[in-house]
Amino acid sequence: MSKITSSIQEPGAEEKIKEAAKKVFLAKGYAATRTRDIAEEAGLNLALLNYYFRSKENLFHIVMMEKLQLFFNSMIAVFSNKELSLDGKIDTFVDRYITVLVQYPDLPIFIMSELHQRPQEFLKEMKVREVIQQSGLLQQIQERLKLSGGVMSTVHPIHFIMNITSLCVFPFIAKPIFQSLTGLEKEGFIALMEQRKVLVPIWIKQMLGG
Amino acid sequence: MSKITSSIQEPGAEEKIKEAAKKVFLAKGYAATRTRDIAEEAGLNLALLNYYFRSKENLFHIVMMEKLQLFFNSMIAVFSNKELSLDGKIDTFVDRYITVLVQYPDLPIFIMSELHQRPQEFLKEMKVREVIQQSGLLQQIQERLKLSGGVMSTVHPIHFIMNITSLCVFPFIAKPIFQSLTGLEKEGFIALMEQRKVLVPIWIKQMLGG
DNA sequence: AACAAATTTAATCATTTGATTAAATTATTT
DNA sequence: AAATAATTTAATCAAATGATTAAATTTGTT
Structure with missing residues (x-):
């Protein structure tokens, strides 16, 4: 089974996290943003944020x-x-x-x-x-x-x-x-x-x- | 001994905390402000913030x-x-x-x-x-x-x-x-x-x- | 002075939060 | 298929944080 369901490729975890981060940081600012908010917005495990982006x-x-x-x-x-x-x-x-x-x-x-x-x-x-x-x-x-x-x-x-x-x-x-x-x-x-x-x-x- | 040292009356704790809060909130915003920052800025114990202002x-x-x-x-x-x-x-x-x-x-x-x-x-x-x-x-x-x-x-x-x-x-x-x-x-x-x-x-x- | 009320302090609590770890799962290479 | 590497997960940690408590101190009243 390929990961491709339609003609559009789903982004990988790293990209998903960055997009989620853009959304949450933009809406709430740095100080009010929780890393858990970003992980949840991305639909991914919190640890992946640190795995791909360190901090x-x-x-x-x-x-x-x-x-x-x-x-x-x-x-x-x-x-x-x-x-x-x-x-x-x-x-x-x-x-x-x-x-x-x-x-x-x-x-x-x-x-x-x-x-x-x-x-x-x-x-x-x-x-x-x-x-x-x-x-x-x-x-x-x-x-x-x-x-x-x-x-x-x-x-x-x-x-x-x-x-x-x-x-x-x-x-x-x-x-x-x-x-x-x-x-x-x-x-x-x-x-x-x-x-x-x-x-x-x-x-x-x-x-x-x- | 009176509290008055010169002709100017020192503000009480409640007023000091409010002034400190104005300063810190204005500089850092709500989310980035720590109640400890406010207490320190006021030169007073942290518990006084909750005593006078609840939260x-x-x-x-x-x-x-x-x-x-x-x-x-x-x-x-x-x-x-x-x-x-x-x-x-x-x-x-x-x-x-x-x-x-x-x-x-x-x-x-x-x-x-x-x-x-x-x-x-x-x-x-x-x-x-x-x-x-x-x-x-x-x-x-x-x-x-x-x-x-x-x-x-x-x-x-x-x-x-x-x-x-x-x-x-x-x-x-x-x-x-x-x-x-x-x-x-x-x-x-x-x-x-x-x-x-x-x-x-x-x-x-x-x-x-x- | 004696008592009561208000204020202040140090210690502590319960959550939240950023980050890490070891194990499990998935993907890639040989 | 077996072995290796990469990714993902659940659990956990340590520090930070807002708030509370009980005791100590100060102030005000009788």
């Missing part, structure tokens, strides 16, 4: 690095794309990023919460600084600000990175509050986020042009 | 409610002030709120993280919905949007509540990332936030007027 800490490190990639990759891919103008970067970033966040709504609070504990452990491996410096985005913003003149021309470009990420990410972090505020269910909330795909680029360009 | 859970509930008040009160006070125009609310809110957040930079990630677990437990007691409905803020936004005409006139006012809170709060939530990104220490980061006290109102008014 809860080590398994978390692997999961965290993957989630950090997911959180930063689509961001950096757009910001570093030398083909794109500033407006092109804004449009593409907002659309792609909100798409990712709609798919993984728990990702931002997980990342921010775990980075708030142990900030240096993970961020130094990510070299976010170097990537953004080399992307040319900061120069593009500064150039645009100079052109528009006015009050904003002397403002640090980092403010606009803060603005574009804030307007995309924060609604997902404060989702419980905004849902309580509006009375919207999951679908209604997603509808609002879909609207923001077109609204946020408009607002950001207004900020840059003032 | 970790109960102590947390008290701390969380106080921190929710701190997080929402200055917000609601401004938004509900019938004396203020829309522009007045924007200016006052941003200035006051960033002042609070500079003073308590860990407050937002704590609130968001704990609300993400148990969303209903705390939010239903806060009746955020009713307060915002009665504040008149949503009507003021809608009125302004109509006046300016254009694309934004049909957009839901909640988007602008999201925007103003996002631009103020998110930088504190993503502080480790922005510090890694800029290489700024605590003081440099605060300087950026001080700049945002004047910048955010400008940007928000641009959004409303487009």
Whole structure:
């Protein structure tokens, strides 16, 4: 008897545990997660977690690095794309990023919460600084600000990175509050986020042009 | 011998424990906090925590409610002030709120993280919905949007509540990332936030007027 | 001062939790 | 098929953790 029942191969124990760990860590965070929760979610014996991953800490490190990639990759891919103008970067970033966040709504609070504990452990491996410096985005913003003149021309470009990420990410972090505020269910909330795909680029360009 | 050494009265054990609990819960979150950490921080015997507060859970509930008040009160006070125009609310809110957040930079990630677990437990007691409905803020936004005409006139006012809170709060939530990104220490980061006290109102008014 | 009430302490309990072990089972190689 | 290696399981360990207890100490009252 082969293990293949249909055309889809069932993942092995190691993969099952990692997927279960992603699910539980993302939902509850490191401190509130019990290794038994992960084993149960995977439908496997608890000892297999240590057999394949040595420790809860080590398994978390692997999961965290993957989630950090997911959180930063689509961001950096757009910001570093030398083909794109500033407006092109804004449009593409907002659309792609909100798409990712709609798919993984728990990702931002997980990342921010775990980075708030142990900030240096993970961020130094990510070299976010170097990537953004080399992307040319900061120069593009500064150039645009100079052109528009006015009050904003002397403002640090980092403010606009803060603005574009804030307007995309924060609604997902404060989702419980905004849902309580509006009375919207999951679908209604997603509808609002879909609207923001077109609204946020408009607002950001207004900020840059003032 | 009186307990009074100088003109300042030392707080009693109950108060010491609550203050220690605020400090530790805020820094580490509920799940990562050990009751022994709180007792040690207070410089008191562990049993006193249960003597005065019955349980970790109960102590947390008290701390969380106080921190929710701190997080929402200055917000609601401004938004509900019938004396203020829309522009007045924007200016006052941003200035006051960033002042609070500079003073308590860990407050937002704590609130968001704990609300993400148990969303209903705390939010239903806060009746955020009713307060915002009665504040008149949503009507003021809608009125302004109509006046300016254009694309934004049909957009839901909640988007602008999201925007103003996002631009103020998110930088504190993503502080480790922005510090890694800029290489700024605590003081440099605060300087950026001080700049945002004047910048955010400008940007928000641009959004409303487009 | 004598007594009662409130507070504080050290010791201890019962569970929970991350991890390990030795035996059992399954898969792979010879 | 036999032997070897890899995987899985149930049982167990040691440490951590929230909570309790009984005794000791301090404070307040008569």
